[in-house]
Amino acid sequence: MASLAQQFTGLRCPPLSSSRFSVKPKQTQKVGAFASPIVSAVAVSNAQTKDRLELKKMFEDAYERCRTAPMEGVAFTVEDFQNALEKYDFDSELGTKVKGTVFCTDGNGALVDITAKSSAYLPVQEASIHKIKHVEEVGIVPGLREEFMIIGENEADDSLILSLRSIQYELAWERCRQLQAEDVVVKGKVVGANKGGVVALVEGLRGFVPFSQISSVSYVIPLLSLSVLYFALPNSL
Structure with a gap:
């Protein structure tokens, strides 16, 4: 027994750590860690609301100016605009010759821009002195600029009816008279x-x-x- 006691006496046991049995106190969360994002979100929301209010006021002011003074800030007046239209106006009497540019063709003729208030129309029957089925057969294509004669008016849309055949007839008679003289x-x-x-x-x-x-x-x-x-x-x- 004595020898057994001596053996236990010679053993060295490490001291028990109190940390294994001690309960760690709960860490208290700081309120300040979450306060900053909340304050930032409120600031952004206030800034967006302010921008919306400023934009709304800007549109309201623009609407009021258009309602009360629509010509404010415009470089020309309504009278100036009317004078500009009259400057580019032309005589639309029957038989008048006008310059125009073809901008569209179809199976029935061609649309011609003659700088008038409405476009003019060239029927396929009036496109040539010869009998044709389509205006492109005689070179009438978009982009062609030519002199036309006004021969009528379409009452449905107030557009003018043009002719190339009438001008070609005049040129043909002039040519025949020249051949006769020679x-x-x-x-x-x-x-x-x-x-x-x-x-x-x-x-x-x-x-x-x-x-x-x-x-x-x-x-x-x-x-x-x-x-x-x-x-x-x-x-x-």
Whole structure:
């Protein structure tokens, strides 16, 4: 027993730590740690509300100015605007020639900008002295600037009706008179015939050639099958 007691006496045991059995006090959360974000959120909300109020007041002031003084700050008056329109106005009488720019085409014709209050229209029937099915066949495409003649008005929308054929007829007659004065032989296309003679196109104009003006009667039948005819213009047109 003595030896056993001596063995226990020789052992060294580490002291018990009081930390294992002690209860740690709860850490109290500081109120100041959460107070800063709350204060920041309130500040942002107040700033947004202030911006909204300023924006609302700005729109209200603008609305009031438009209602009470709509021309305030405008560099020109209504009278100046009317004078500017009259400056670019033109004579819309029938037969007047105006410059215009084609900006749209369709199967029935083309829309033309003639710097008027409304656009003008060029029907396909008035687009050429020749018979065509579409205006683009004679080079009438968007962007083309040409001189047109006013031949009517569309009462439905107050737009003007234009013509190129009328101008081309005038030029064709002028050309034929020039050929007549020069006494030259012209070429025409035979497009029809009747009991009295044949019908031919010269410079886009329909002309009639009586059989009495043909060199011989035996030449009449072969003449009707020809597509081209050469002849001289009469003394008067």
